[in-house]
Every structure is written in C-alpha cells, then in structure tokens.
Amino acid sequence: MSLISCPSCKKKISDKVQECPHCQFSFNQGEDDFERLRVLGYRKYRDKMYRFRMLTFVSMALAIAGLIPMLWSYAKAMDYGFNVKFTNHWGIYLVMAGFALYVLIRVLMFNTKRNYKSSK
Numbered sequence: 638m639s640l641i642s643c644p645s646c647k648k649k650i651s652d653k654v655q656e657c658p659h660c661q662f663s664f665n666q667g668e669d670d671f672e673r674l675r676v677l678g679y680r681k682y683r684d685k686m687y688r689f690r691m692l693t694f695v696s697m698a699l700a701i702a703g704l705i706p707m708l709w710s711y712a713k714a715m716d717y718g719f720n721v722k723f724t725n726h727w728g729i730y731l732v733m734a735g736f737a738l739y740v741l742i743r744v745l746m747f748n749t750k751r752n753y754k755s756s757k
C-alpha cells in the first residue's frame with residue numbers, strides 16, 4: 638500500500654481506497670471527472686496568477702506615486718541650489734512599500750506556479 642494525493646482535495650490517502658475519506662471523491666468515476674478536476678485546477682491557478690499580476694501593477698503604481706513627487710522635489714531643490722537627500726522625502730516610503738510588495742508578490746507567484754506544477 639502506498640500513499641497518493643487525492644485528485645480533488647490533495648490530501649494524502651491510500652491508493653487502495655475506492656473513495657477519498659476526506660472529500661468523498663470517488664475513484665470509480667470516469668476519465669471525464671478527472672479531466673473536469675484538471676480544468677478546474679487550471680482555472681483556479683490562472684485566476685490566482687491573474688490577481689497576482691494585478692497586484693504587481695498596484696505595487697508599481699505605488700512606487701511611481703512615491704518616485705514622481707520625490708524627483709519633482711529634487712528637481713525643484715536643484716533649481717534653488719539646495720542639497721536634498723532622497724531619504725528625507727516622504728516619497729521614499731511609498732517607493733519602498735511598492736518595491737517590497739512587488740518582491741512579495743513575485744515570491745508568491747513563484748510558489749503558486751511551483752505548487753501547480755507539482756500537483757499535476
């Protein structure tokens with residue numbers, strides 16, 4: 638006897654059972670059901686990745702919303718001959734937040750992709 642992942646709920650179950658004890662997925666169902674589950678899994682994955690991509694745009698917008706006023710202040714200060722530091726500008730926080738969010742989303746996307754590939 639060995640353990641396999643249930644095609645429906647992904648929990649570890651014995652390969653001898655006719656039905657998953659966790660979600661009652663039946664192995665007596667035809668190929669169609671496996672195909673249906675595969676398509677459902679793909680859709681879930683695709684929707685998740687789509688949401689992540691939307692969030693990367695949000696993170697980039699955040700960074701730009703911080704960067705532009707920062708550059709603006711910098712250009713203005715240069716005109717007046719001030720010596721300004723970017724680190725003193727509030728815009729740096731938005732840039733950092735946007736960047737951190739971007740990195741976080743890329744990591745989550747990478748994990749989601751890897752989990753999806755290993756579940757196939």
Ligand SMILES: [Zn+2]
Nearest residue numbers: 643646657660
């Ligand atoms: Zn199951």
